[in-house]
Amino acid sequence: MTVVPSFFLTGLVTCIGFLISTFVPAILLRWLGKQYPLLKVTNPFRAIYITAIIALAVRALIAAPQIAIASNVHGIQILVPPYLICFFIVGFIVFSKQLEGEHYGKKEAISSAGISLGCVLWYLLVELAVYTYISQT
Numbered sequence: 001m002t003v004v005p006s007f008f009l010t011g012l013v014t015c016i017g018f019l020i021s022t023f024v025p026a027i028l029l030r031w032l033g034k035q036y037p038l039l040k041v042t043n044p045f046r047a048i049y050i051t052a053i054i055a056l057a058v059r060a061l062i063a064a065p066q067i068a069i070a071s072n073v074h075g076i077q078i079l080v081p082p083y084l085i086c087f088f089i090v091g092f093i094v095f096s097k098q099l100e101g102e103h104y105g106k107k108e109a110i111s112s113a114g115i116s117l118g119c120v121l122w123y124l125l126v127e128l129a130v131y132t133y134i135s136q137t
Helices: 006-035 046-072 083-098 106-136
Strands: none
Touching: 006 046, 006 106, 046 083, 046 106, 083 106
16 A cells, blocks of 8 residues: 655645635636626636736745745745735736726726735635634644
8 A cells, every 4th residue: 555645645635725716716707707798808717727826936936035045044034925915916917918898997907906806805715714624623
């Protein structure tokens, strides 16, 4: 019988949880696009996954030099921005590029900011639910 390291199982569960928690806003975004033409995104699944991956890469690029410096110089605090802030900024840019329609300017900015904020609030809700579940067990 083969024994799997615990970090591999943790990573697998985290990856599956991320895919499922990202799938829900994509379905909701597709439904909102059908109901409200102002919020129609060309490919919501691809847009949300691209946003999540780019936000993770941006956060890692910001954190890597700070962690490298802090590993050599003691007493320095690491100031890494939270993932959800990176997600909101990258999401605003990606969703503004992916919106369909003939509206530009304020309507496009408000729509893309609203979509990005909705995704951030969803991820925050999922994160709070996971922390609550972990603290109860």
